[in-house]
Amino acid sequence: MGMLNSRHGYGAVTKFLHWAIVVLFAFQYVGATIMLRTDDGTTTLGLSQATYFNWHKSLGLTVLVLAVIRIINRGAGELPPWAATLSPFEQKLIHRVEPLLYGAMFVMPASGYLYTMAGGYGVMLFGIIELPNPIRTSPLLALAARFIHIATAFALLLPLGAHFGIVIGHQFLEKDGLIRRMLSGS
Ligand code: HEM
Numbered sequence: 001m002g003m004l005n006s007r008h009g010y011g012a013v014t015k016f017l018h019w020a021i022v023v024l025f026a027f028q029y030v031g032a033t034i035m036l037r038t039d040d041g042t043t044t045l046g047l048s049q050a051t052y053f054n055w056h057k058s059l060g061l062t063v064l065v066l067a068v069i070r071i072i073n074r075g076a077g078e079l080p081p082w083a084a085t086l087s088p089f090e091q092k093l094i095h096r097v098e099p100l101l102y103g104a105m106f107v108m109p110a111s112g113y114l115y116t117m118a119g120g121y122g123v124m125l126f127g128i129i130e131l132p133n134p135i136r137t138s139p140l141l142a143l144a145a146r147f148i149h150i151a152t153a154f155a156l157l158l159p160l161g162a163h164f165g166i167v168i169g170h171q172f173l174e175k176d177g178l179i180r181r182m183l184s185g186s
């Protein structure tokens, strides 16, 4: 397996970034659910509301950095051919779903960042560095960005479900091991 994608399969960089972003998205959904149910001055699993917000913002911005690398990496090398076991319908579905997943990797962090900055809340990156706020406080922009953030988070569950469903279907019904295309050593 080379570093970049080739006609023989996905490269190491694609595989690493894919699974890193899967883990980060899972943290973001679970973390946001806890964060919005932890009242100010209380803790959940020993962590305060402020800590959850801090980590949500910091990990979300990490996704943005990885997404930029991922899109550059996608343009390098050669995309592997379709898996032989994907039906024409599944190929069409994947063709529609993949741009949505890539879009989400940018829209989610960007809208969260805009909401936080336009709302004047700021970002303390990993609890260490206070990021400068280049955006003037704007309640309207904050409201719009918050709406986009929350609406996209819910709307995204559909393409994510389709993506996951295809992989799981191939794993357990067709048993063709489609997931191995995204695992190391294959
Ligand atoms: C991949 C990146 C991200 C994902 C998947 C994500 C996901 C989510 C989800 C699922 C919610 C809860 C929505 C709800 O149930 O109402 C949420 C809320 C929130 N997110 Fe993110 N987020 C991401 C990045 C960010 C970033 C980078 C920031 C800020 C710098 C941010 C700030 C917030 C804030 C402040 C809320 C609370 C919104 C409210 O007031 O209800 N998020 N996010």
Ligand code: HEM
Pocket (backbone or CB within 6 Å): 014, 018, 021, 022, 025, 074, 083, 098, 101, 102, 104, 105, 160, 163, 164, 167, 178, 179, 180, 181, 182
């Ligand atoms: C547990 C959840 C997930 C599983 C099991 C999974 C599995 C896979 C597999 C097996 C492939 C290769 C398909 C092929 O071409 O044969 C793939 C590709 C892909 N997945 Fe996932 N995935 C998951 C979650 C996600 C998430 C959360 C995202 C993004 C938000 C994502 C984005 C992509 C993209 C964009 C591709 C196309 C290859 C690329 O350009 O990186 N996946 N996934």
